[in-house]
């Protein structure tokens with residue numbers, strides 16, 4: 001068994017929607033990023049790469065490479081899934097936390113889990129996604145951006 005953890009932050013900027021877990025959520029702001037800014041998927045990729053001792057998302061998909069400009073982060077996740085499968089790992093479970101004062105994530109959680117389970121070739125019951133505000137404290141609470149934390153457990157296929 002191998003444990004991994006990931007953490008990512010993206011700041012709010014201009015826009016009228018954000019993409020989280022592959023779900024487009026209409027909002028008064030967008031997220032500033034080289035990719036689509038899917039902070040949840042980025043933290044998930046880092047957790048998976050960490051558990052497999054494969055480095056981090058920036059090493060695999062540099063934000064200096066124009067190939068990744070505006071990319072759908074689900075493509076990055078599928079690539080990471082292939083990397084860990086190549087190493088003989090399968091996902092046991094992932095537990096994910098979105099930290100955002102707004103928007104409200106709960107109406108979108110099931111759709112996020114369905115997207116991620118399709119990309120990771122696993123069941124939705126292996127993926128938990130939850131959200132919390134910070135009661136208006138800190139950068140998330142001031143509405144400056146969104147953070148995501150992810151913990152994963154991988155098993156090695158014999």
Ligand SMILES: Nc1ccn([C@@H]2O[C@H](COP(=O)(O)O)[C@@H](O)[C@H]2O)c(=O)n1
Pocket residue numbers: 099100101102103104105106107130131132133134135
């Ligand atoms: N961006 C968010 C934040 C929270 N939720 C849901 O609301 C519940 C209460 O949040 P507190 O921070 O006040 O504890 C939380 O458990 C989530 O279910 C959300 O959907 N989106």
Ligand SMILES: C[C@@]1(CO)OP(=O)(O)OP(=O)(O)OC[C@H]1O
Pocket residue numbers: 008009032033034035036037038042057058061062063064068069070071
């Ligand atoms: C996803 C990548 C690549 O487009 O860029 P961003 O969207 O800026 O995201 P970040 O979490 O800062 O880092 C990983 C990247 O290199």
